[in-house]
Amino acid sequence: MINGFPRILEEMNAIQLRKNLNSKTVAMLVFGACENHGDHMPFGSDFFVPMELAKRVAARAGNVLVLPAFPYGVSSHHSDFQMTITLEPSTMIMAIEDICSSLIKNGINRILIINGHDGNIAPIESSARTIKDRYPNVVIACLEAWWILVGKTKNLFGEWAGFGHGGEAETSVMLSVRPDLVDMKYAPKKTIPKLPRNVRIYWRFSELTKTGATGAPRHASRSKGDKTLHILERLLLGFISDMEKNNWKYGLALK
Numbered sequence: 001m002i003n004g005f006p007r008i009l010e011e012m013n014a015i016q017l018r019k020n021l022n023s024k025t026v027a028m029l030v031f032g033a034c035e036n037h038g039d040h041m042p043f044g045s046d047f048f049v050p051m052e053l054a055k056r057v058a059a060r061a062g063n064v065l066v067l068p069a070f071p072y073g074v075s076s077h078h079s080d081f082q083m084t085i086t087l088e089p090s091t092m093i094m095a096i097e098d099i100c101s102s103l104i105k106n107g108i109n110r111i112l113i114i115n116g117h118d119g120n121i122a123p124i125e126s127s128a129r130t131i132k133d134r135y136p137n138v139v140i141a142c143l144e145a146w147w148i149l150v151g152k153t154k155n156l157f158g159e160w161a162g163f164g165h166g167g168e169a170e171t172s173v174m175l176s177v178r179p180d181l182v183d184m185k186y187a188p189k190k191t192i193p194k195l196p197r198n199v200r201i202y203w204r205f206s207e208l209t210k211t212g213a214t215g216a217p218r219h220a221s222r223s224k225g226d227k228t229l230h231i232l233e234r235l236l237l238g239f240i241s242d243m244e245k246n247n248w249k250y251g252l253a254l255k
Contacts, residue, residue: 007058010068021065026110026240027103028054028066031096031124033073033117036081037166038213039186043083045166045174046116047071050146052177053229054114057236064240065108070095074119080206089123096127104135110248112240113142121145139248143236150228157224160192164215165205169228171217176225187217 007020032047042048047069058064075086087095100111115124121144128140143149147169151161162169174182192215193208195201208214246254 007065008055009065020063021107022063023107023109024063025108026061026064026112027108028058028064029096029099029111029113030054030067030069031073031113031115031117031120032069032071033075033078033119034071034083034085035075035078035117036084036212037170038188038211038217040183040188040217041166041171041174041213042178042181044071045170046073048177048181049170049173050114050116050143053146053232053236056229056233057240060233061237061240064112067099067103070099073117074123075117077119077203078205078212080204081212086119092120092123093127093130096124097130100127100131100138100140101134104131104138109135109138110243111138111140112236113140114146114236115142115144116146118145139243139250141239141243143232146228146232149235150231153231156227158219159190159216162215162224164191164213164217165209166213167215167217168219168224169215171220172222172225173228174225175220175222176229179222184218184220187220188213189218190216192216 030047030050032050034043037045051069054066058066072085072087074089074092075084078084079086103111113124115121124142131138132140147163150169151157151163157168159168171182188211191209
């Protein structure tokens with residue numbers, strides 16, 4: 001903490017950074033997207049949520065530095081909807097690699113990514129594996145898909161386990177993070193796409209919904225969002241605590 005506030009890089013000056021940056025600092029990277037989430041949700045939902053989570057974790061974890069959120073992602077599958085801002089996968093991969101390389105040049109070897117958008121999962125993995133091959137001593141971890149994780153929590157969400165783009169889980173969390181940007185009177189009716197269970201289809205989003213949202217957003221509530229954030233915050237704090245106990249070593253390095 002700096003004067004009672006988490007270490008948020010864009011809010012720090014050089015003196016504060018020098019005083020608080022060291023070889024054990026954990027850099028938290030947030031990757032999101034800019035795209036339609038239905039008429040009831042803001043375009044920045046995919047970075048508002050993970051950024052809030054990062055700030056909450058940084059406020060309690062200690063030696064953590066939160067970098068500015070990266071607000072664009074690979075969203076070509078959403079491009080049939082107005083004002084989708086998308087990067088090519090190769091562009092996203094290069095951006096992630098450049099950001100990680102910059103951190104490493106500044107002496108940071110512990111990187112924790114919080115991702116808010118499904119289209120970023122593959123580029124993040126590709127980039128992380130390249131960086132790990134280039135810098136073997138660097139530890140890179142990622143919370144890839146928080147919405148799938150909380151969907152497994154019993155009795156938290158109803159229809160479709162809360163899944164969906166701008167659906168029950170995502171709307172609930174935005175009601176917790178930025179209720180001023182959610183207008184529930186425009187929340188669309190339930191849309192559960194018919195898709196095979198065990199074989200993935202690489203769809204365009206316009207093949208699944210006419211509104212830009214899927215799932216059951218009308219079932220969302222702020223209390224569900226509060227619980228979701230608590231679950232995710234506790235999970236990440238537990239991860240960081242466990243890694244600290246072993247000096248961020250894992251696998252064979254612990255033998």
